Amino acid sequence: MTQETLRTSRIEARITPDALAIVKRAAELEGRSVSDFVVSSAQEAARRTIEETSLIRLSSEDQRRFVDLLLNPPPISPALVRAKEAHAQLFGSE
Incomplete structure (x- = not known):
């Protein structure tokens, strides 16, 4: 062909x-x-x-910050805890 x-x-x-x-x-x-x-x-x-x-392009500084946040995540905020609880009530927890 x-x-x-x-x-x-x-x-x-x-x-x-x-x-x-x-x-x-x-x-x-x-x-x-x-x-x-x-x-x-x-x-x-x-x-x-x-x-x-x-592709996501990050500066060297942004790359370091991204990796640092992955390795050392900040504490979970109260709003995120509430969102997780609301999700578990709606969809059940896994």
């Missing part, structure tokens, strides 16, 4: 003539069709966006 036969969906986009000229030039430089260039560029941008939103 060729890659052509795997393509089953279509997208359309309006683009300015100047933007199209840039995309065409870039596709030519890579020796690809405009369609292939646009699809692969969109996929790469989508992957990058998903990766960036899936």
Whole structure:
């Protein structure tokens, strides 16, 4: 099965003539069709966006604070104790 036969969906986009000229030039430089260039560029941008939103980036100071709080958690607040008791009354304790 060729890659052509795997393509089953279509997208359309309006683009300015100047933007199209840039995309065409870039596709030519890579020796690809405009369609292939646009699809692969969109996929790469989508992957990058998903990766960036899936990661949490912390400064060195924030990393140290995070680990310190995991290793030395603060005492449980009265509000959290009340919330735990309310949860146990509603859903039963485990």
